[in-house]
Amino acid sequence: MNRTLVFAKRNIIEMSRDMLSYIFCIAFPIVMLLIMTLVNESIPAESGMTIFRIDNLAGGVVIFGQTFVMLFTALSVSKDRSGSFLIRLFATPMKSGNFTNGYILPMVAIAVVQSLITFVVAFIISLVVSYDLSPAGLIAAMIAIIPSAIMFTAIGLIFGTLFNQNAAPGLCSIIISLGSFLGAIWFDAESTGGVLLKICRCLPFIYCTKAARAAISLDFSMDAFVIPELIVLGTATILTVIAIAVFRTRMKADLS
């Protein structure tokens, strides 16, 4: 078996045996779906507020869930780096690419599984609240969120490589807060407008949410889906290259 897959398998097993990963990566997004649906049910229809409607909510919560995948990536990498385990592996024929890909692959797989569970729950909720949520849209969204999953995993890899076990989660919490707020997950940034919208547009998070929501609605227009998806894809590519370079540089420094 390829060394990357051997390492990826080890990372998946390690994560699957950590109860926190179930709480943060799966239970928490589901709880948010349920709570926000209840909130949505309490909002008078005449207000015209649709941000917590299940089609919008599902896209937002999936991106919110990915921020926790970032946190877990950072935790896994920083934990490995804090002990002697990685040092031992540095003395084996493993290359830096085996490590970075071995971290990224399982996290992206986990993000996809997370989105599957979130969308299944969202679909069940849509039946309960009698909203027409397209299964085709949910399947399309599962594919559309892969670039953002890579992007958040890359951020986690960068933080986990650069910072220790104590600092990395704290910094990830900042990104989680920024991502959920400036990603327009919990409010409608487009109708808010002003400086806030300009700030949101300068960061990649809003495009992640936008592309996911557009895919769920099967709206693949240039403005709604293609441009946001391309921005996320570009950001994910750049951040992945940076993450790989940072890990390689750190590994070289550790071996100097």
Added chain:
Amino acid sequence: MNAIITEGLTKRYKDKTAVDSLNLSIDEGELFALLGVNGAGKTTTIRMLTCLSTPSAGHAKVFGHDVMAEPDEVKRLVGISTQDTAVAENLTVYENLKFMAGVYMSEEKGKEAEKSISDRIENIIKMFNLDEVRNKKAKTLSGGWKRKLSIAMALIGEPKILFLDEPTLGLDVLARRELWKIIEDLKSKVTIILTTHYMEEAEALADRIAVMISGKIVEIGTMDELEERTGKKGLEEVFVEIAGRN
């Protein structure tokens, strides 16, 4: 055949020289102990010989392969058990061994390879008496079991040289004696480089002993030779005498 040869091997960190012009020759099949107090340069020497640290000057060859020019070849020949028990905490003993076997045997494919990996793991489990803990997660093991697992993981790739960096550090006397027995059993099968600051450990296990002080090897030889040169009996007395001179 020489397992290791170093010529003027040096490691400098800014204003500190951790290893100073090390000239060393270790034969294949030998159990060689590097003895010294904390900070003597033992671990740094091991790090350079396992490609975990780049020498500042000099050369080192492992079975003829230069550690700087041919790190991939060197890494295939060595196994290391570090001072801290470097195991994957949430994996079971068996999974840790399988993981390391996968890292070393990734080129081998097919059912034969799977059987070969499986046989190798079973042999190691038998050799280290790990059967009773094979399905236990590493994080639930005691220090002694973890250390045994760590050494077992270093051996799973069937290295020609095994580096044991303070293998019994922090272990109780029973666990230490059990590890000594395992190391003694390994003596004929693999070249072993052992670092320790436990005198009795080096005395009990090593074919030759090198005493390192401030990054330099100040004495090297068999136990008898060291006793003869210093006029002292027992390694502790020998070491005190050598340290006093330097």
